[in-house]
Amino acid sequence: MSVIINDTGFVSDDWTQGYCAEGAANDCVALDLPSDTNPEEVALTPALRMIRVDFPSSADGRGFTIARALRLRGYTGRLRARGHVLSDQYAMARRSGFDEVEIDDALAARQPEDQWQFRADWQAHDYQDRLRG
Secondary structure, three states: OOEEOOEEEEEOOOOOOOOEEEEOOOOOOOEEEEEOOOOOHHOOOOOOOOOEEOOOOOOOOOOHHHHHHHOOOOOOOOOEEEEEHHHHHHHHHHHHOOOOEEEEEEHHHOOHHHHHHHHOOOOOOOOHHHHOO
8 A cells, every 4th residue: 555645644545547657658647657767758648647756765866857857848747756755855846846745654654644744835945935035
């Protein structure tokens, strides 16, 4: 099982349509991308509504780059980080373009909902805004 996290905390996974592997047919509505994906090569088709990016390790930040690049290319659908994302990384995930995070039950037990909710106000703690203000 897995736990989905968004700005409201732990939520139920409402995505039921499955995922296609990278490079799948153009009629795919959801893609599963590995962390070594070149985001410039992802086909952003009109049918695509969900992209899930793998984080094999909390020390592997390539997924943040993938998310940012997809958003800069114009992708407006759901973007989910999946794997070893820590609550401390939630603000970075949101700022880079992710809408939600998917973690396994074991990580959710070690980092309960209150630790994620503490970081849910990710826009208020932007050091660049503090420097400009």
